[in-house]
Amino acid sequence: MTTQAKLVCKHLWKLYGNIPSQMMDSQYFPPTDNELEKFGVIGAVKHASLEIQDGEIFVIMGLSGSGKSTLVRLLSGLIEPSVGEIFIDGQDMLKMSEKELIEIRRHKMGMVFQHFALLPHLSVLQNVAFPLSIQGQSKSEAEGRALEVIELVGLKGREDYFPRELSGGQQQRVGIARSLAVEPELWFLDEPFSALDPLIRREMQDEFLRLQAMLKKTIVFITHDFDEAIRLADRIAIMKDGAIIQVATPEELVMNPASDYVGEFTKHISRAKVISAGSVMGNAKDGKGAEISQRAKIVDVAAQVVAANSPLKVVDENGTVIGSLDAKTVIDILVQQGG
């Protein structure tokens, strides 16, 4: 790899409960699941290794209790791992002093919480300005910047409202604005939309994608909703019982689930929305008629391909023909077979 990953963790473990000291000895480590159970130790995160690239949306997906929150709390330095290493921009986070950590949190990280975690005694404006005033910025400076982000998330005009006067969706907009106020490079979101109604949730997802298109943050996004993961992710890590069982792009997940467990999630996903032309095309370069981009999702080109009498050309970014797509393949995917 030529570029350095933004956030890296290596064989990260977080154990809860009364941990027998022998368990941590190198000769016995790592413990098996049976051993953990025998000693009543909870393996909230087990052997997690990840590399999160600059500017990507990295989604961590898993059912409730699978250790997602624990992992994101480890990555953001809220808790310390039992074993393992974390690097942020190549710096070892566990070796940092309290002061350095505070600096990093003040300038490099932002976090959005499931239940918003707004301070009830402060107005919207004061809430958003809070992280800035913690850093010692003057009131006018902090509120000036706060107004900008409030406008960015579409809450202009509600600066003087208090959190409890806002709807859930609006409260989370405040949470988002507040986490963006310090212009963080790393943005952690722990189930930010799970407490919202489905319609609002979709709206917020669109809003989130819009913001990311503008801001290009490095994002760690937690969700238990596979649809949401598919919709937002550049890459997804699937967690089960504290372990990461697959890391892949949404398309790879759907095409090649690593286990039946992952397959259960992907089964109900409309595959046409995930699979792109490039990954199912035939190798023959005999296509005729219109060109389709290899990145186009099947759902978007299906009508075109089916309507044509013969396979269509598939091209890469430079317009070079790299394969062809026929109607049968597309129809199979639309009725959710094979692939």
Added chain:
Amino acid sequence: MDARVLEQRKSLALWLGLFALTWFFARFGASISEALGMEWLISYPKEWIIPLNDKVSALMKWLVEDVHFILFSFTDMTRALAWLIEQPYYFVRALLATGFEQGVGRRAVQIVPPLSWLTILAGVIALGHYAKDWFLAAIVGLSFAYLAIFGQWESAMVTLASVVVAVPIGVIGGLLLGILAYRHPRFDRIMTPVLDLMQTIPIFAYLVPILFMFGFGPVSALVATVIYAMPPMVRITAMALKAVDPEIKDFGVMSGCTRSQMTWRILVPSALSSLMVGVNQVIMLSLNMVIIASMIGAGGLGFDVLSSLRRLNIGGGFEAGIAIVILAIAIDRLSQAFAVRSSQIHPAPQGSNIFKRHPRSTLVALVLIVALIVGRFVPAFQTYPDEMTLTTGAFWSDGVKYLNINYFDVFEAVKIFFLTWFLLPIKRFFLNIPWPWFIVVITIIGWKFGGWKLALMNGVMTLFIASTGMWEKAMVTVYLCGASVIIASAIGIPLGVLAAINQRAGRVIGVVIDTLQTLPSFVYLIPVVMLFRIGDFTAMIAIVLYALVPAVRYAAHGVKSVSPDLIEAGIVSGCTKRQILTRIRLPLALPEILLGINQTIMLALSMLVITALVGTRDLGQEVYIALTKADTGRGLVAGFAIAFIAIMADRIINASAKNARIRFGLEAKND
């Protein structure tokens, strides 16, 4: 199932056996031990008493007279502390009550008068409106007007001055200790038992050493008040900070808060509404204690009650007592309104200049200034004119006289009935139990309910009481307290159940209970003494009145919080209303009811010392005598004996409440 029934039968047999044996010993123990020539079984021999009193007194004396730290002595330290507390106190007292004086003693001349009564009246009315609404303003205003019109103004202001000084010290001290306990679990672990002890040792017991260190006067009273009123603030602070939403704490860390930013900008503001409950508690406890502390020189309304009680001045006692009640209610309502207010949203005021932004403050300031100026020139506005005060003293005296003349026989009959059929038999029973046997019984009870740890604790504590020569007085304490708790439960629990199942009754009972709870413990003595004169029966009634509240509250809460599903299940299976109450609600509410009784016992024990004023012969009397003689050792040892009784009762009842909860599956069985 069979095994469980067997188990239950076995323990029932054990209790019956123990009781029968105890009764047997109480009845015949005296004659048996006499026959055997072992009188020491009945009354603990004087030669065996460990002279702990003298040792503690000597230690105290040494502390005050001989201890020197490197640069200063212990006495220097207490003097400095006293000075620190004195300054704000004298200032506030001068402001509210006495005015600023120059010179000392009789030659003192007033150079600046205190705030006029009109100014203070206007001030509290404005506070009432600011905290809630005009209704509260009216209540508070009328209360203070009452104090002026009925001639209690000056005493009430002295009392208020103590409260005004003690409360901020208690609140800030409690807040800081609470934060410390929250931040350092180890400190919390040390702090919790100390707080437990502070709340179970009767107030008077620590009045004695304080008196010894700070001398008779308002400073001692203030120190005692702060010590008494602070513990709940510490507890509530630690609890409220722990209860702050963990996400909000995470947010604080993630925005890069330093520790102090975390405390003061995240935790304390988020917990504000709970903290205000603590502030209300500090205020009410301070008021209660300031009244009691009049015994060591706090002056004010408490002193008026005390001196009236001593002179059997019926009217004076009632007047001052009612003034206390009114002041307490006004302060309580005001501080509760502030607590509620602090959890509401208040948008920043809008307006072009400071007067438009704060119209009320401007108005109040104007009124205050006018009142101040007018007061300087028109004496009636400065000090409420004496010739316009009303006195109810004669009314109360006559009323009581009338009752005593016309119904003397009735009162006497009631009193004698209770004494002969209830109090005296219980007293005789406890006093006749041979002390070694009683120690054994208490130890066995501890072992049955809480395992060997509780057994050991009970054994050691009862032995302490015996070996310091407190046995007889402790038994009188147990008897008096036990009898009062029985009566209080017999009245309180049914009332609580009624309040829970009948809404209208619930509202009425709620108001009565709230009011009873705001009254300082002193107040209960006044009417009872007037009607029944002094003695155990009077003490019992006063204790019952004071200790009734938790019995009602917990019973009501317990019955109310039985899961509605269970009640519906009962209705569906055809229970009558009565069966639902007796088969479902009451058994499930039992643990809660037990906790209520526990609180009742605690309050009863703390009231004992106050009833010592009416001539009981128990540990409370011991502390009271120690107080009047400033005998530190005697006071502390008796105080610890009361605290031990309280702690044993507390642990035993808590353990049995826990057992009951486990039996009903409301709590998992673990340790």
